[in-house]
Amino acid sequence: MKIYNTLTDKLEEFIPIEKGKVKMYVCGPTVYNYVHIGNMRPVINFDMVYNYFKYLGYDVLYASNFTDVNPKIITAAKELGITEREVADKFIKAYLSDLENYNCSKIDYRPRVIEHMEDIYNFITKLIEKDMAYEKDGDVYFRVEKIKDYGILSNQDINELKSGIRVEVDEKKESPLDFALWRKTTEGEQFESPWGLGIPGWHTECVVMINSLFGEKIDIHGGGVDLKFPHHENEIAQSIALNNNTLANYWMHNGHINVDGEKMSKSLNNFILAKDFIKLHKANIIKIALFKTHYRLPLNFTDELFNEANIVDKKINDVLKQANLQIQLGNLEVGKIKIDERINEIMDEDFNTPNLLSYLMELVKDLNSALRNKEDITISYDKINLINTILGLKYDLKELTTEDKELYQKWLSYKETKDFSNADKIREELVAKNIL
Ligand SMILES: [Zn+2]
Missing domain, CATH: 1.20.5 (Single alpha-helices involved in coiled-coils or other helix-helix interfaces)
Known part of the structure; x- marks a missing residue:
């Protein structure tokens, strides 16, 4: 099994830390509003990654967090006239219902920052003790320049980065590259800490949750490509400082979504909320449309893409329905095939879902022809179901009385x-x- 590791920019053989186990963490949403369809690409993608490892027989431990302590939540609370906890609860609930509607609910751990405040204090304290962080007027900053590998993930040189940053006049930081682990706040929700009232920094929250759930290192850390810098770079820097490792052995990043060739943005009015999009297309169709492009590439949403996905979905649905009928009428034994070498060949090359979809269409053809010619239908039926499980496609097949x-x-x-x-x-x- 090969994964494209964005940390080394190489296709690498997957070797788990613990035999037979995959520990995976994917950055979840900051819960201050509804998520848009761009946020659903990592969700759908890593659901597929999870399913494929399961298919291979791994025990997968999958965590995706809620960033429920964040300045954006404080702003939203003010705007909506409710508390930060009410904002977080409202949008966690909305997100969970999105996961349900997109059939992507398999996440094993859903940690919230609020549950890890004690761990965050301890983590920051250790960094200060190691002289990797310093307190200044109630803020705590990370000493970036002490990490010689800083920029390893986003392929940036520390000196280039430094010259590219605008230095603020009232800067409290020792270096413009330093980022906040803890920030003093004067309004909204505040937490008591050894450095006074404030809230933790986003980059610290994710590392702490990973360390608390899994220990020092995990197998796979995933997220959208937009998170590579500074978020993931800063997660790595803290992990190097404290644990002398890059936090995850494999870093995976999915490409972003464009709409009709343009980047999604609120100002362009092509910003589609996940909860609205699912009313236009069912989950199967959205997934087929997404999987037609390899996860690392940018994806362009067009009407044509969804029309094609609709046709593919209908073909799968029709043939499965017919086959299901014959299987039940003839009491045929299905579910015997658990592994298909062709699937492994395709997916072992960094989850090549476009090729898997082509193979799926071949199998649909085979099954149609077997039905027509009254030949054995169980083999292609089983293989189609294996692929559907990996891609997270769901078809309601009736059980006959x-x-x-x-x-x-x-x-x-x-x-x-x-x-x-x-x-x-x-x-x-x-x-x-x-x-x-
Ligand atoms: Zn994160």
């Missing part, structure tokens, strides 16, 4: 005796029952 089966046989015998008026009547019943 004895009565349903009898009705179906009746329809067949009317057809055989060319009693078309009765056959049509029963056909209507079968359609109404979602059998045909």
